[in-house]
Amino acid sequence: MPVSLIVLAAGMGTRMNSDLPKVLHKVAAAPLLHHALQVGASLAPEKVVVVTGHGAEEVARAARDYDEATVTVLQEPQLGTAHAVGQAAPLLADAAGDAIVLYGDTPFIRPETLEAMLAARSAHAVVVLGFHAANPGRYGRLLTQGNDLLAIREFKDATDEERLITLCNSGVICADAKTLFSLVADVGNANASGEYYLTDIVELARARGLSAGVVICEEAETMGINTRTELAAAEAAFQARARAEALDNGVTLTAPETVFFALDTHIGRDAIIGPNVLFGPGVTIESGAEIKGFCHLEGCHVSRGADVGPFARLRPGAELAEDVHVGNFVEIKNAILDEGVKVGHLTYIGDADVGEFTNIGAGTVTCNYDGVMKHRTRIGKRAFIGSDTMLVAPVSIGDGALTASGSVITEDVPAEAVALARAKQVNKVGLATKLFERLRAIKASKGKS
Ligand code: UD1
Ligand code: CA
Numbered sequence: 001m002p003v004s005l006i007v008l009a010a011g012m013g014t015r016m017n018s019d020l021p022k023v024l025h026k027v028a029a030a031p032l033l034h035h036a037l038q039v040g041a042s043l044a045p046e047k048v049v050v051v052t053g054h055g056a057e058e059v060a061r062a063a064r065d066y067d068e069a070t071v072t073v074l075q076e077p078q079l080g081t082a083h084a085v086g087q088a089a090p091l092l093a094d095a096a097g098d099a100i101v102l103y104g105d106t107p108f109i110r111p112e113t114l115e116a117m118l119a120a121r122s123a124h125a126v127v128v129l130g131f132h133a134a135n136p137g138r139y140g141r142l143l144t145q146g147n148d149l150l151a152i153r154e155f156k157d158a159t160d161e162e163r164l165i166t167l168c169n170s171g172v173i174c175a176d177a178k179t180l181f182s183l184v185a186d187v188g189n190a191n192a193s194g195e196y197y198l199t200d201i202v203e204l205a206r207a208r209g210l211s212a213g214v215v216i217c218e219e220a221e222t223m224g225i226n227t228r229t230e231l232a233a234a235e236a237a238f239q240a241r242a243r244a245e246a247l248d249n250g251v252t253l254t255a256p257e258t259v260f261f262a263l264d265t266h267i268g269r270d271a272i273i274g275p276n277v278l279f280g281p282g283v284t285i286e287s288g289a290e291i292k293g294f295c296h297l298e299g300c301h302v303s304r305g306a307d308v309g310p311f312a313r314l315r316p317g318a319e320l321a322e323d324v325h326v327g328n329f330v331e332i333k334n335a336i337l338d339e340g341v342k343v344g345h346l347t348y349i350g351d352a353d354v355g356e357f358t359n360i361g362a363g364t365v366t367c368n369y370d371g372v373m374k375h376r377t378r379i380g381k382r383a384f385i386g387s388d389t390m391l392v393a394p395v396s397i398g399d400g401a402l403t404a405s406g407s408v409i410t411e412d413v414p415a416e417a418v419a420l421a422r423a424k425q426v427n428k429v430g431l432a433t434k435l436f437e438r439l440r441a442i443k444a445s446k447g448k449s
Helices: 032-041 056-066 081-088 111-120 177-185 198-207 228-248 431-448
Strands: 003-009 047-052 071-074 098-103 126-132 141-145 148-153 167-176 212-216 300-302 312-314 318-320 325-337 342-354 365-367 377-379 390-392 395-397
Touching: 003 032, 003 056, 003 081, 032 047, 032 056, 032 098, 032 111, 047 056, 047 081, 056 071, 071 081, 081 098, 081 177, 081 198, 098 111, 098 177, 111 126, 111 167, 111 212, 126 148, 126 177, 126 198, 148 198, 167 177, 167 198, 177 198, 198 212, 390 395
Parallel strands: 003 047, 003 098, 047 071, 126 212, 300 318, 312 325, 318 325, 325 342, 342 365, 342 377, 365 390, 377 395
Antiparallel strands: 098 167, 126 167, 141 148, 141 167, 148 212
């Protein structure tokens, strides 16, 4: 059965104390909104509608960054969660099947939980995701009788007795799309907040003779982010889970608690990750590759048998083929290193193509930027770039060519040639001794004055 998603993301997030809309704050190098969209994407929804409000343009851009097909709708003013869902109605007017409402600030709902909610729809017209709260605070309370959900009572409107209930509303709700919108249209705002509560649809459904039920998940899944403290706690929770998953998937983490993953990090089986490694967005590490300690990687691909670090930085567009070696204090950006390339030490390779089995000596720099434009460096196969070569791009080095140490290469080097581009050495016999004597004499005369 087709499914649509409605992601509520209009709220201001006042308690973040930030100019940035709440759902754009990041956990695991990805906006909170992307976490919610990724969970939803696991259901392969027909249509995804994000309801925006505060920072609408930025939030809409982030939604499209995740998936170009995401639709957004502006909720202005924000009159409550039912009002927010109502904004999506015109966009889903001909949606068949179920709609699921998610919050953009709630990143950790598991795909299996949403599957369980869809399955529970065979028994109930409206399915609400609940959890047993250790500290129920101001959550909405679920009023149940057997398997039936009778009502959701917002904290502000609850009696003292209802406030004793610890089964709480996560905010995730699932119903047939047409039924959902028709229920939402009937919601009023005669309550303690004067808001249109989505939670009211449970009682409205029952008044129509429809049943409502609850699926219960772990409290950790329902963690919503409202403050920077909660954002930091969410980061810690994400990393703990990502580390455990990596270990389960057959990745060696020498010091798991010091490795940080992004939402989209992919690491193959039998890869080895040393201590203090940070993965930014867009990293794929293939099976059997090794990332040694203190590396920083983003937007890169490391193939089988390659090894990186310690203390290396791979920036967006770094493509390392099989068995490439990138050593300490090396930075690679927007560059393709073919099989077996070695870049051992203290080197910057940016905007470059490096052919297979080429060796790049210590201190090499691709001088890719002229202050206005970026230029590419092309190095052939089995070339040897001597230590401290400056490759002033655009420039190309042929297959099997060699550059002498300390060369500043400004012109193309043909295949199999040696390029020598440095001042010629002159030795002045005995001059060092004379020079030192003169300097010592100067120092001694200064000491007396
Ligand atoms: C809501 C639920 C409550 C539940 C809690 C779980 C209602 C009435 N209450 O309360 O039962 O226990 O979530 O966290 O639904 N939003 C909009 N437009 C609006 C209002 C809200 O997009 O007009 C978005 C917010 O950005 C947020 C989400 O909806 O992502 C929830 O809104 P919020 O005001 O935080 O609801 P709570 O009062 O926490
Ligand atoms: Ca909230």
